[in-house]
Amino acid sequence: MREKAKILDPEAINRAMMRIAHEILEKNKGTESLCIIGIRNRGAYLAQRLAERIKKIDAADVPVGVLDITLYRDDLTLIASQPVVHKTEINFDISDKNLILVDDVLYSGRTIRAALDALVDFGRPKSIQLAVLIDRGHRELPIRADYVGKNIPTAQTETVEVRLHECDDKDEVVIIEK
Amino acid sequence: MQILIKGGRVVDPANNIDGIFDILVENSKIAKVAKNIKDEAKLVIDAADKIVLPGLVDMHVHLREPGREDKETVESGTMAAARGGVTTLLAMPNTFPAIDSAENVSLLKEIIKNSAKVNVLICGAISRQRLGKELTDIAGLRSAGVVVISDDGSSVDDQALLLEALKKANQEDVLVSSHCEDKSLSGNGVVNRGFNATRLGLRGISKESEYLRVERDIELAEKSGTRMHIAHVSCSESVEIIAKAKKKGVKVTSEAAPHHFALNEEAVLGYDTNMKMNPPLRSKQDVEAIKKGLKSGVIDAIASDHAPHTENEKDIEFDRAEFGVIGLETELSVAITELVEKDVLDWKKLVEKMSYNPAKILGIAKGALGVGSDADIVIIDPSKEWLVKKEDFLSKSKNSAFIGKKLKGVVEYTFCSGKIIYKAKE
Amino acid sequence: MNWNKKDLLGLEELSKEELEHILATAESFKEVSTREIKKVPALRGKTVVNLFYEPSTRTRVSFEVAAKRLSADVINIATETSSVKKGETLIDTGRNIQALKADIIVMRHNYSGAAVMLARHVDISVVNAGDGWHEHPTQALLDIFTLKEKLGRIEGLQVAIVGDIAHSRVARSNIWGLTKLGAEVTVCAPKILIPPGIEEMGAKVSLNINEALKNADAVNVLRMQFERDELNAFPKQLEYFKEFGITKERLKEAKKGIVVMHPGPINRGVEMSSEVADGANSVILEQVTNGIAVRMAVLFLVAQARDINANTH
Secondary structure (H helix, E strand, O other): OEEEEEEEOHHHHHHHHHHHHHHHHHHHOOOOOEEEEEEOOHHHHHHHHHHHHHHHHHOOOOOEEEEOOHHHOOOOOOOOOOOOOOOOEOOOOOOOOEEEEEEEEEOOOHHHHHHHHHHHHHOOOOEEEEEEEEEOOOOOOOOOOOEEEEEOOOOOOEEEEEEOHHHHOOOEEEEEEO | OEEEEEEEEEEEHHHOEEEEEEEEEEOOEEEEEEOOOOOOOOEEEEOOOOEEEEOEEEEEEOOOOOOOOOOOOHHHHHHHHHHOOEEEEEEOOOOOOOOOOHHHHHHHHHHHHHHOOOEEEEEEOOEHHHOOOOEOOHHHHHHHOEEEEOOOOOOOOOHHHHHHHHHHHHHHOOEEEEOOOOHHHHOOOOEEOOHHHHHHOOOEEOOHHHHHHHHHHHHHHHHHOOOEEEOOOOOHHHHHHHHHHHHHOOOEEEEEOHHHHHOOHHHHOOOOHHHOOOOOOOOHHHHHHHHHHHHHOOOOEEOOOEOOOOHHHHOOOOOOOOOOOEOOOOHHHHHHHHHHOOOOOOHHHHHHHHHHHHHHHHOOOOOOOOOOOEOOEEEEEEEEEEEOOHHHOOOOOOOEOOOOOEEEEEEEEEEEOOEEEEEOOO | OOOOOOOEOOOOOOOHHHHHHHHHHHHHHHHHOOOOOOOOOOOOOOEEEEEEOOOOHHHHHHHHHHHHHOOOEEEEEEOOHHHOOOOOOHHHHHHHHHHOOOOEEEEEEOOOOHHHHHHHHOOOEEEEEEEOOOEOHHHHHHHHHHHHHHHOOOOOOEEEEEOOOOOOHHHHHHHHHHHHOOOEEEEEOOHHHOOOOHHHHOEEEEOOHHHHHHOOOEEEEOOOOOOOHHHOOOOOHHHHHHHHOEOHHHHHHOOOOOEEEOOOOOOEOOOEOHHHHOOOOEOHHHHHHHHHHHHHHHHHHHHHHHHHHHHHO
């Protein structure tokens, strides 16, 4: 395992989040009936960051939730180490909301599929839009992101690691070669 | 037919022998025991580095025939005995029908005549159907050939009845073997009472249920002046009581089963029903007490309490599974592993416990390798280890507590009356 | 931590870390039952067989709800104890259920060790829903879960278990679980209901209810089954209540905020007064709710362990 390249530094991550915040506000014409839900773990931190950016721009509080999709995955048996089931924390009604779903990396699309399944169990949002920090391609399902921090062409032998100071002590995105 | 067993270490406490000797067998008897026998023999067996013992005498075996031929038959049981080096055994009377009449003794004798591979002695019942209500005709049993009486599997609860039995046994010079268990105390217990029973959630069998009966039975034996044998001693208190009685001069002897000195109650954790027997596996301290009793001589004999049960009766819930384990094919190796290897007994003492003493207790001319003795001989490789495997048992039942264990000492040849009745595979 | 046990047979065999892992997982599952759609697809396509040799509505229903909230299919088999002797053996029954391609057997059995034996003979998961007097691991887990939820910790707590300890699988599982997690357990009962060697399991023994309650942070009150043969010797129910029953007056002398638990069903006026059962200290109904989360966690973990084992071997 070898770090091949650093794609984003803290500055670049910050700029990307700021841009996505602007785009969200523009597309949804403000914060009314807007809510943000991040997918555990790093999507949850990114969701929190987006909400803070939006507050800076629009001076409005957008409800933020955390979604754990472990119970909706279709690949539980394929992964070597067991995912630990964490809590889902959505303390507001998502019905009739414009819901921004946030994750760190968009890859096969299976996580998003699981998240969509889970969200349906919580209510019927008006719309679900997808925001990701990195889109690395190789989709296995017909899913695309509405907001992308950066598109990075990758090989399937590579992995993209998003590190956030909330859980990794620093902000950066790197490509790792196996 | 002459057989010459050459160069083995002969251990024969009856003749105070422990050394390298040749043994010449002629027909069914031992013809010579000496160094460097030069006689011609049809078969010469090189016994260098082997140990040569008198055939074992096991005074506690359940052959199950008649009645439960699905568990064991006289034929399969005595084949198992031969593999274990046992050339004489006492068949316990808890068969169907029970051996409680001269007719039933004759029935069993007929079966033995037709199918036994080793010498089988018959133990008759004390009470009819072993119900503890009505005495059997002890004189009748004696003249039919019974040498011991016992209601084995149950204790005779009725004191008066037992006392009467003891008096009759004394007149007839029959040994009484006693299964000591007060059912009102052991109840529906299935394992030794204590911490292990509690953590397993199983009903306990207290030691009191055994030793209080040992105490009572010895008292009655003393009162009636009858010889009594205490079967399968399992706890320290029983050993102490027997020791005291012996000191006092009471005519009492006793036996221990290999599982009671080789295994303790912790073997039951995991609910292995092959660890379920009555009396149950006891505590570590009790195991030590049994070993001490064997060493000091308080316990005279080792007997297997061979109790075959089918898989259907064992592969079920622990509470419902039958009590008992097979033991004929492992008893010698277990004793070597646990007693000789661990310096509890030397070879001579081991032979006393497994051959000479039981023969003496039963009053039979066995357990010796002197000139003129029956040529019941076992040749063992004392240093060879073997793994106990279920599929290797010759017994019809496979309920051994030692499956998967490594034991020391392999029976290579077993001779009964000069005939090879068992020979280990190469 | 990685959970790799295909079965849950008892708490004696679990490490502190494994116990904590189940409790943490259960915490996450508790949220599912608060949703409008109380169902996740985690065990979709899996079959859970509730094999009950002893009548038990509560535990069976709790497991059934838990399995259904995980989207598993549930089959209930209730077998009369009396017919066991005539019918097929437990091992045969287990193998038949396995041949149906079920994934998990949840078994209640009146004989101790039955679950251990079944697990030895089948490859599919076995969850012990109570075996004889041996263990009832999910009951103890839900007791511990509730206690932790109420008091914020288990370590250092004083827990009294009152009632028929000798014949109680709930008591045994609680003693193992609580002591592993650092609580101090005192069992309290009339002498004939204290099993031998219980101290070696890590519990203290008290024959006096007031003494047992004195420093207790929580009291777990067991159901008294006076129909047992062993209890024939014991005086009337009223007398038991007088000597060991949990009453308002007794709780007044205990620590403030003492948590009162009961695995149910309650004999009101025998083990505890109605006032206590329905009072502010009682968490009896919360135990029922938490039972679902705990059982969801257990079903999820054993199913996953089996899947992962199957994939790596």
